[in-house]
Amino acid sequence: MTVDIRPLAVDDLPALSRFLTAGFHTPDDAEFAAVDVLRWKYLEPARPEPRSLVAIDEVGAIVGHVGLVPTAFAGPGLSAPVPALHMIDWLGSREHRSVGASLMRRAHEAAPVQFGLGGSDAGRSVIRRGGYEPMPPVTVHGRILSPLRWLRAGGASPRQAARAARDLARRLARPPRPATVRLELDPIPSFGPEALDVVAAASRHAVVTARTPERLDALLRYPRRPASAYLFRSPDGRACGLAILATLPRGRTTLGRVVDLLLDDADAETWHAALLLASAELKRLGADSAQAFASPPWTTEALRRAGFQMRHPLDFSLRDRRALLPRDAPTYLTPIEADYAFG
Ligand SMILES: CC(C)(COP(=O)(O)OP(=O)(O)OC[C@H]1O[C@@H](n2cnc3c(N)ncnc32)[C@H](O)[C@@H]1OP(=O)(O)O)[C@@H](O)C(=O)NCCC(=O)NCCS
Incomplete structure (x- = not known):
């Protein structure tokens, strides 16, 4: 059985949506595979290089797919960002053994560095065979913002009520500490060149993805719900960080996600102040709980001080065949990578 691998075309979107919902065993109208969401992920804004590859069989049916999230890493000692991608x-x-591996090999041609964040057991085992190496995990942290709403939403069953009560007890056991650094959260309509300065400064301390204003603005155009953009400002008015926040319905509660947060320093006190501001803003936007990713020690410590608790790790693996990235600095990844921003 021969398959043809080619870039996704706009006419493929309805068939791709059906292929993904069937293969991932999700409802037909699952948001991650809706036609408008797929168009936003893969075809907008239009670029010469494809962000999605489909494998097509002899009769023209989709038998495989891989989406590419193109990015680039900046880090200590790097003179220019290193292009990278996540699938x-x-x-x-299932009828076309190894079509996924063929798609992976084609995807790898698009950037010299590839990485995986989370994913399924099958995906992790195939990328391990493809040369990805395990790295320290990214950790997902949560904080309850509205204890009573959370408790009420726990539901009627004793198990749900017990879970809600446990979460509440945890929150009360570890209240957030007040900030010691003064920052302001400044809402902005879109990102400008300040984002590049924040990335340049942050990349002196950690390997971070080189956020461009265009990439950040594309996240603000998610078709299903709004995301808000901010700059953090120090008392002298200087932009010292950036954030994207979003609220996502989760049954009877609303999850507030720190979709992105980057500061120009590696000081846990400043990150702590920024996380308190982000949490308060998420609460104002209607969130009952907040979620954020961490990995470098100062981000983990700041989340702890801001009242967050570690919920679970996400496997992080890296394929850097030409050793282009520094290995002595921690990597900082946020939900803008992979498909975690709005999922
Ligand atoms: C990850 C994936 C794309 C790799 O594709 P591939 O290289 O063509 O996979 P292979 O045909 O070599 O099979 C690898 C394993 O995945 C399983 N697999 C293949 N297609 C699958 C599918 N559509 N659903 C579930 N499992 C599948 C195979 O049974 C095999 O498991 P085994 O080693 O225990 O027999 C493929 O496994 C897959 O589609 N998995 C389901 C979806 C998924 O997990 N995606 C990755 C998210 S990170």
Whole structure:
């Protein structure tokens, strides 16, 4: 059985949506695979290089797909960002053994460095065989913002009520500490060149993805719900960080996600102040709980001081065949990578 691998075309979107919801065993109207969301992920804004590859069989049916999230890493000692990519919505039909691996090899041609964040057991085992190496995990942290709403939403069953009560007890056991650094959260309509300065400064301390204003603005155009953009400002008015926040319905509660947060220093006190501001803003936007990613020690410590608790780790693996990235600095990844921003 021969398959043809080619870039996704706009006419493929309805068939791709059906292929993904069937293969990932989700409802037909699952948001991650809705036609408008797929168009936003893969076709907008239009670029010469494809962000999605489909494998097509002899009769023209989709039998495999891989989405590419192109990015670039900046870090200590790097003179220019190193292009990198993460694969998402990666699926092969069971009837076409190894079509997923073929798509992976084609995807790898698009950037010299590739990485995986989270993913399924099948995906992790195939990328391990493809040369990805395990790195320290990214950790997902949560904080309850509205204890009573959370408790009420726990539901009627004794198990749900017990879970809600446990979460509440945890929150009360570890209240957030007040900030010791003064920062302001400044809402902005879109990102400008300040984002590049924040990335340049942050990359002196950690390997971070080189956020461009265009990439950050594309996140603000998610078709299903709004995301808000901010700059953090120090008392002298200087932009010292950036954030994207979003609220996502989760059953009877609303999750507030720190979709992105980057500061120009590696000081846990400043990150702590920024996380308190982000949490308060998420609460104002209607969130009952807040979620944020961490990995470098100062981000983990700041989350702890801001009242967050570690919920679970996400496997992080890296394929850097030419050793282009520094290995002596921690990597900082946020939900803008992979497909975690709005999922
Ligand atoms: C990850 C994936 C794309 C790799 O594709 P591939 O290289 O063509 O996979 P292979 O045909 O070599 O099979 C690798 C394993 O995945 C399993 N697999 C293949 N297609 C699958 C599918 N559509 N659903 C579930 N499992 C699948 C195979 O049974 C095999 O498991 P085994 O080693 O225990 O027999 C493919 O496994 C897949 O589609 N998995 C389901 C979706 C998924 O997990 N995506 C990755 C998200 S990170």
